[in-house]
Amino acid sequence: MDFAVALLVGNSGRVAAIWLALILLAVIAFFALALPRGVHRPRQITAWLAAGAAQRRAEAERRHREAAEAIRYADEITVAARGAANTAERRREECQRAQAAVEDAWQAYQRADATLARARRAAAYGVPDAPLTEQEHADRAQALRRSAQAAYRRGDLSDTQLLDALTHRNGWDPALHPVEQELVLARAAVAHRFSAYQDAIDAEQAAWQAxxxxxxxxxxxxQEVASAEALAEAARAVLPQSSRPARGARRVAAAA
Structure with missing residues (x-):
């Protein structure tokens, strides 16, 4: 009885050993089949394993670089969007100032036009036509200079118009009667104010276009930020936890 049990136990051990050997052979065969053609020797296998590890490291580094680039681009485009928003706000403020400048230019033109209307009514009565003495001519030249300078300080004359008035060119005649001189000055002011109004309109249109x-x-x-952020989020998931940059950290540093 004891001999039979011992025989049975011995047979079971041999069967287990056989099965273990078969499994080991199957694993070795499977591993051999998985090897590339011509790779059978230990050194060749070691080299193949090292090459595979190097390829996996290179692929991981490539994914890491691409992920880091996606995150960097998201940070940069966010900073650019913030700067563009600030620029747009300044442009809107410039539009408001340009609108105010147009209104001011229009009001100044209307005042100049009203002054011209009064000067025309005064000149309609006519002025005495008598020879001037040298002193009267000098007095009128001085009055013209003072009137032109005062109009320039008010913004009613341009630099060129003031120079013409002081040098008695382009219709500025110091010998004219003060009433006629006032009419010449009013006409010049209207021309300058209307030109300034047109310039203000052009500046306003340019401001709105900008x-x-x-x-x-x-x-x-x-829109680009939304796309870049989506790619950056996917890129952060690829990177190891320890090497993931904090969200917005680089963005704040770049903006500073």
């Missing part, structure tokens, strides 16, 4: 461009740039950059 504002529209800045606003469109903000919309475009915000």
């Amino acid at each position: 504002s529209d461009i800045a606003t469109a740039a903000v919309r475009s950059l915000r």
